[in-house]
Each structure stands twice: as structure tokens, then as C-alpha cells.
Amino acid sequence: MKIRLKENKDSIMAISLFMWAIAAVFYGLDYLQHTAPSVLIEPISNSLGINYIDIATIMSIYFPIYALSQIPAGYLIDKYGVKQALGWSCLTVSVGLFCMLVPTVSAIVIGRVLIAIGSAFAFVGTLKVISIWFPVKHFSFFVGITQSIGVLGGLTGQVFINHLIELHGWQVALFNISLFGVLWSIVIFFLLKNKPVAGTIAHLATSATQQSHKKNGSFLNILRDKNIWLLAIYAAIMVGTVMNTFAELYDVVFLKKSMHLGSQQATYITMFIFIGVGVGAPLHGLISKHFSKQSIWMRWCALMTLIVFLSIPLASIASFPISMLIIIYFLLGFFVSSMLLSFSIARCCYPIDSHGTIFAVVNTIIGFGGFLFPLIFGKIVKMTMGQIHFKDELLMPLFLLAIPLLISLILTFLIKEWTKACGPQV
Numbered sequence: 001m002k003i004r005l006k007e008n009k010d011s012i013m014a015i016s017l018f019m020w021a022i023a024a025v026f027y028g029l030d031y032l033q034h035t036a037p038s039v040l041i042e043p044i045s046n047s048l049g050i051n052y053i054d055i056a057t058i059m060s061i062y063f064p065i066y067a068l069s070q071i072p073a074g075y076l077i078d079k080y081g082v083k084q085a086l087g088w089s090c091l092t093v094s095v096g097l098f099c100m101l102v103p104t105v106s107a108i109v110i111g112r113v114l115i116a117i118g119s120a121f122a123f124v125g126t127l128k129v130i131s132i133w134f135p136v137k138h139f140s141f142f143v144g145i146t147q148s149i150g151v152l153g154g155l156t157g158q159v160f161i162n163h164l165i166e167l168h169g170w171q172v173a174l175f176n177i178s179l180f181g182v183l184w185s186i187v188i189f190f191l192l193k194n195k196p197v198a199g200t201i202a203h204l205a206t207s208a209t210q211q212s213h214k215k216n217g218s219f220l221n222i223l224r225d226k227n228i229w230l231l232a233i234y235a236a237i238m239v240g241t242v243m244n245t246f247a248e249l250y251d252v253v254f255l256k257k258s259m260h261l262g263s264q265q266a267t268y269i270t271m272f273i274f275i276g277v278g279v280g281a282p283l284h285g286l287i288s289k290h291f292s293k294q295s296i297w298m299r300w301c302a303l304m305t306l307i308v309f310l311s312i313p314l315a316s317i318a319s320f321p322i323s324m325l326i327i328i329y330f331l332l333g334f335f336v337s338s339m340l341l342s343f344s345i346a347r348c349c350y351p352i353d354s355h356g357t358i359f360a361v362v363n364t365i366i367g368f369g370g371f372l373f374p375l376i377f378g379k380i381v382k383m384t385m386g387q388i389h390f391k392d393e394l395l396m397p398l399f400l401l402a403i404p405l406l407i408s409l410i411l412t413f414l415i416k417e418w419t420k421a422c423g424p425q426v
Contacts, residue, residue, distance in 0.1 A: 012196070016133035022192045023082065023126040024146050026090050028153030029181055030122035032161075033097060033115060035274070036177070038252050039162045039267060043170040047103050053378050056249050060374045061109060062116045063244065067367025069120035074360025075219075077121065077128050078353060081194030086125045087185050092118030094181030101171050101178075120367075123150075124359045127343060131355045132195050140285030140294075140344040147281035147340055151274045151333075158274075162267050222350065222358050230415050231342040232362045236369030237408035238302070238339040241401050242309060242332060244370035245377045247273045254394045258316040259325070272326050276333020284338045294341045299412040301338035306405040308332045313398040345417050377401060 037059045045052040077085045096114030099107050123146075130142045157177075164173035222228060246254075247270065255266035284301070288294040308331045315325055343359060350358050380397040 016196075018191075019133050019193060020126070020129055020142060020146075022188060023086060023122075023129040024149040026086055026184060026188065027122045027126045027146060028149045029090070029177070029184060030093065030119045030153070031150030032153035032157035033093065033177060034119065034150075035158055035248050036161055036173075038248050038270065039158055039165065039263075040170055040173075041249070041253070042263075043165050044103075044108070047170070048105065050105070052253065053381060056374065057378055058105060058108060059112060059249070060371060060378075062112045062119075063367055063371030063374070065113050065116035066120050067364050067371060069117045070124065070360040070364035070367055071219075071357070073120040074124050074356040074358070074363075077125050077356035077360075082125050082129050082132070083188065083192045083194050085121050086192065087188040089118040089121035089125070090181055090185035090188055093122075094118075094178045094185065097174050097178035097181065100174055103171070120360075120363075124356060124363055127347075127359045128356045129192075131347065131352050136348075139347065140288065140341065141282055143340050143343055144280075144282030144285045144337075147337060148278040151278035151281070158267055158271065162263065166263075218354070219357055222354065222361055225349070227349070227416050228346055228358070228361060229365075230411055231346050232365035233369075234298075234302075234408050234411040234415065235339040235342040235362060236366045237404045237411075238305065238336050239366050240369030240373035241404050242273075242305065242336045243277075245373045245401065246309075246312075246398070247333075249374050250377070250381075250394060254316075254398070258394060261322075265322075269322065269325055269329055272329035273333040276330040276335075277337040278333075279330075280334035280337035281340055284341055285344065288341055293417045294345055295412060295415045295417045298338055298341050298415070299409070301335045302405070302409040302412050304335040305332065305338075306402060306409055308335060309405055310399070310402050313395045316395060345415070348417075373401075373404070 037056070041052050041055050041059065045055045048055070050058075073085070073089070093115050096111045096116075096118060099111035099114060101107075126146050127143060130139060130146070134142055161170075161173045161177075164170075164176065251270050251273070252263070252266045255261045255269060256263065259266075261269070284297065288297040291297050308328060311328050312332070314320075315328060320328075343362060346358055346362055347355055377397055380400060381394060384396050
């Protein structure tokens with residue numbers, strides 16, 4: 001009987017891993033196109049004859065649409081299941097990428113809007129798959145691994161896209177990404193399952209977790225939850241400043257203008273932010289288990305993120321060597337990835353039927369952060385041009401960008417955590 005039970009567990013785990021992998025690859029594709037603007041801004045700017053800051057602003061329309069689509073995405077995932085939701089959303093992203101092949105501002109805007117709508121399902125849907133197919137004790141780890149998959153997409157994607165741009169132009173690069181998206185949407189429709197079969201261990205684990213929650217997971221109750229808002233704002237600041245503004249939009253430009261590096265070298269150094277995220281994402285779930293509460297480790301990481309981020313503009317002023325820049329970039333990615341723990345804390349307060357919605361609410365605020373911070377940063381850059389004596393117009397705005405990171409550190413002291421709410425660790 002024990003041998004049969006073990007075999008059943010092993011087979012269910014293999015199926016669970018397969019289901020997660022299908023969703024995670026879509027998230028990897030999403031992350032690839034998410035980071036692509038960092039290397040696309042300059043060639044598109046040259047092609048259209050528009051200032052790179054204006055192109056970055058046009059690209060950033062992605063973020064409010066992404067944010068507004070989050071809650072509908074979470075609702076649709078909860079209502080219709082991950083198969084239909086992720087399949088159609090992957091196809092939508094691909095169509096958006098096809099639209100961007102037309103070298104006009106209107107086509108780029110339409111493409112970014114479609115990409116944003118489809119992308120809204122990727123991360124939330126993958127988290128839902130983890131909630132459905134894995135026991136509670138594995139949630140943080142697989143959220144981290146999911147982020148690592150996403151980072152792998154962005155990491156290899158930036159280098160791959162930059163290489164394709166230099167060989168064939170930015171339109172060929174986008175065409176290759178969109179073609180893969182179409183193929184993967186077919187994989188999702190045919191192979192992804194909405195939930196475990198009744199009676200299996202995975203199904204029993206899901207049922208046990210569902211029954212352990214007393215809290216009403218209605219949409220209004222989630223919106224009234226102060227702790228959810230604190231978690232969401234904290235995560236939005238961490239992602240919006242470091243990733244959406246710096247790593248995904250202005251980082252390559254900063255390295256080329258301030259550190260006088262070539263395109264390939266700047267892209268190579270930028271890679272280490274994403275390597276840091278990829279390494280840190282799964283480790284934070286494991287490290288945080290050694291503390292009485294996950295929020296304690298979040299606090300330390302928020303402090304380190306602030307310190308490391310401040311060292312980047314200082315690196316330009318002090319002319320740090322490239323080897324030091326690589327270490328700084330890696331550490332920045334490592335510590336900022338700790339924001340994923342906010343999803344682990346949030347999920348423990350509500351039943352599994354509402355996990356799609358709760359993840360979407362948190363991700364909505366993160367999405368708005370991704371829109372607001374690049375927009376504000378771009379305005380600050382324009383205002384400070386020619387007004388300061390720094391050798392690069394991006395230095396002062398980067399110092400100012402550390403202020404919201406200080407606020408995120410303060411928020412970690414206000415977040416409450418109920419470790420017993422997650423139910424049995426099946």
C-alpha cells in the first residue's frame with residue numbers, strides 16, 4: 001500500500017510539474033517581450049526618427065493597460081480555468097507582437113495594448129496553476145522558480161534580440177518572438193489541464209487547503225484588506241523602480257551614455273540584474289523559512305535593495321570597474337526578487353477559489369507602478385537636462401529614484417503576517 005501511495009505521489013508530482021512548466025514557459029515568453037524594450041527603444045527611435053525618451057514613454061502605455069487587465073484576468077482565470085485563459089492570452093500577445101512589426105507610432109501603440117492585455121494573464125495564471133497543482137509548502141519555491149523561468153526568457157531574450165537586431169533589424173527580432181507565441185498557445189490549448197482529477201493526492205491537497213480558510217475571498221473583502229494594499233504597494237515600488245524603470249527601459253542607455261560602453265557590453269552587464277533575480281527568486285522562499293516570519297527577510301532585502309541601487313549612480317561618478325558593476329547589478333537583481341514573498345503572504349489569507357483574483361489585485365498595483373515610475377522618471381530626466389552639472393542627465397533622477405525604495409523599506413515594518421492561515425502542508 002505504501003509503495004502504491006508513493007508511486008501515486010510521484011506520478012502526480014510529475015503531472016503537476018508538467019502543468020506548471022506549460023504555464024511557466026508562457027510566462028517566460030511574457031517576460032522576454034517585457035524586457036525587450038530595453039534593446040528595442042534605440043533602433044525603433046532611429047527608425048521612426050523620434051527621441052528615445054518619447055519612444056520609452058510610448059512603450060510604457062503597456063503598463064496601465066496591463067494593470068487594468070489584471071483583475072479581469074484573475075476573474076476569468078477563476079471562472080473559466082487556466083487552459084482557456086492562458087491559451088487565448090498567449091495568442092493575444094503574439095498578435096500584438098505582429099502589430100508592432102509595422103514601423104509607425106499607431107501600430108506600436110496598438111501592439112503594446114494587445115501585448116499588455118494578454119500578458120496580464122501570464123504571471124497570475126501561472127501562480128494559479130501552482131496553487132491548484134502543488135501543496136502549500138511548495139508554493140514560495142515554485143513562485144520563485146517561475147520567476148527564474150521568466151528571467152531566463154528576459155535574460156536570453158535581450159542578448160538574442162540584440163543579436164538579431166544587429167544582423168537583421170528589430171522587425172525580424174519581433175517576428176521570431178511572435179511566431180513562438182503562436183506555437184505555444186497551441187500547446188496550452190491541447191495539453192494544459194484546469195485541475196487535478198478528483199480523488200488524486202493533488203486534488204486532496206487542494207481540497208484540504210480550501211477547507212482550511214475561514215476568510216471570505218470575495219472581491220470586495222480583498223479590496224478592503226489593508227494588508228493586501230501594503231503588500232501590493234511595497235511590491236509595486238520594488239518592481240516599478242528597479243525593474244520597470246531602470247532595468248527594462250533606461251539601464252542600457254545609462255551604461256552607454258554615462259559609462260561610455262558599447263551596446264553589446266551594456267546589454268551584457270544588464271544581464272546580471274536578471275541573473276540575480278533568477279538566482280534569488282527561488283532562494284528567498286527557502287531562506288525566509290529560517291525566520292519566524294517571511295516579512296522579516298523581506299525587510300532585510302528591501303534595505304539591501306536600497307543600498308545597492310544607490311551604488312549604481314555612484315559607480316558612474318567614481319568610475320567603478322566593469323567587474324564591480326557586474327557584482328552590483330547581480331546583487332540588485334537578487335535582493336529585489338524578494339518582493340515575490342508578498343504573493344506567498346497574500347495567498348495565505350484567502351481560499352484557493354479566489355487566488356486568481358487576489359494575485360491579480362496585487363499584480364494590478366504592481367502594474368500601475370510599472371506605468372507611473374517610468375513616466376515620472378522620464379519627466380524628471382527632461383526637467384534636469386541642462387540644469388545640473390553631472391556628466392550625465394540620468395544621474396540625478398537615479399538618486400531621486402531611491403526615495404520610493406526607502407518608502408518600500410518602511411512599508412515592510414507595517415505588513416502583518418499570519419503564518420497559521422495557510423492550512424495543512426500536505
